[in-house]
Amino acid sequence: MKILAVDLGGTHATCALVEGRRILVRQTLALPGSPSLAATLEAIASSLEELHAGSPAQGIGFGFCGLVDSRRTRIASTNGKYTDAVDLDLAGWARERFGLPLRLENDARLALLGECFAGAAQGETDVVMFTLGTGIGGVAMIGGRLLRGKHDQAGVLGGHIPVNFAGRRCTCGAVGCAESEASGWSLPLVTRAWPGFASSALAARNIDFQNLFACATAGDAVSREIVDHCLRVWGAAAVAAVHSFDPELLVYGGGVMQRADLILPFLQDYLNAHAWTPWGKVRVRAAQLGNDAALLGAVPLFDQELPLVR
Numbered sequence: 001m002k003i004l005a006v007d008l009g010g011t012h013a014t015c016a017l018v019e020g021r022r023i024l025v026r027q028t029l030a031l032p033g034s035p036s037l038a039a040t041l042e043a044i045a046s047s048l049e050e051l052h053a054g055s056p057a058q059g060i061g062f063g064f065c066g067l068v069d070s071r072r073t074r075i076a077s078t079n080g081k082y083t084d085a086v087d088l089d090l091a092g093w094a095r096e097r098f099g100l101p102l103r104l105e106n107d108a109r110l111a112l113l114g115e116c117f118a119g120a121a122q123g124e125t126d127v128v129m130f131t132l133g134t135g136i137g138g139v140a141m142i143g144g145r146l147l148r149g150k151h152d153q154a155g156v157l158g159g160h161i162p163v164n165f166a167g168r169r170c171t172c173g174a175v176g177c178a179e180s181e182a183s184g185w186s187l188p189l190v191t192r193a194w195p196g197f198a199s200s201a202l203a204a205r206n207i208d209f210q211n212l213f214a215c216a217t218a219g220d221a222v223s224r225e226i227v228d229h230c231l232r233v234w235g236a237a238a239v240a241a242v243h244s245f246d247p248e249l250l251v252y253g254g255g256v257m258q259r260a261d262l263i264l265p266f267l268q269d270y271l272n273a274h275a276w277t278p279w280g281k282v283r284v285r286a287a288q289l290g291n292d293a294a295l296l297g298a299v300p301l302f303d304q305e306l307p308l309v310r
């Protein structure tokens, strides 16, 4: 079975033709600040038409960066991006334009599905995946099924687990979310407010995780304190996820994981020390598929009968 996969993020979309566990061909489209999904769909359609003409597919699996009602195939809520998306009928669009059925899912859920199907979580049925990047994605699978809940937002807001009730205001409306305490977008805010920042090595650099880790490794005291803060934020979110979802495995992806050598051992030790799991130890592992995860997740999304275990 060949599937057309779409992974739509805030700044780019990737369209691909996927067969089984192989991505046959992919195209990445830059979407510089496009606020409208209706306008963006035209570029996506052109790419899909090209892929579809070369090798006909049987369906479209669509990953979207917002809250998704997958049962109704509708986008339920966006976080400042593509505000017209909630009014769009993507299934109707796919039917009219391509004569194909379309299944819709949140992009982070799709990435977890991909890692279970072809990556770091193959053979696992109880998994939480965190994506540490500009924001923090956190999605849960229990008993081999993606957790959805009545309003389709169960187990998909792991980045918005509050870790500090006296913390920073988050884009979601809460305060002290993992994302507002230690993610790509909140790092400059956290860093500039840190005591001693002005005289730290970090003050002379662009503030991102790469520079933060570099300054900390070079011995800068403030950078070391902030790295420790971030690790503890992620550790608190990990414990919260374990206590909420009862996983046996936590998978970590995202750009921040370039320092997996530092992050994974910390999180494993933190969970060993703080998670209440009398049955054993929750394992911590790096994601394997990178940006391909959501594309490969489109296959089991589309064919629910397909076993996730090889």
Ligand SMILES: [Zn+2]
Residues within 6 Å of the ligand: 159, 160, 170, 171, 172, 173, 174, 177, 179, 180
């Ligand atoms: Zn939040």
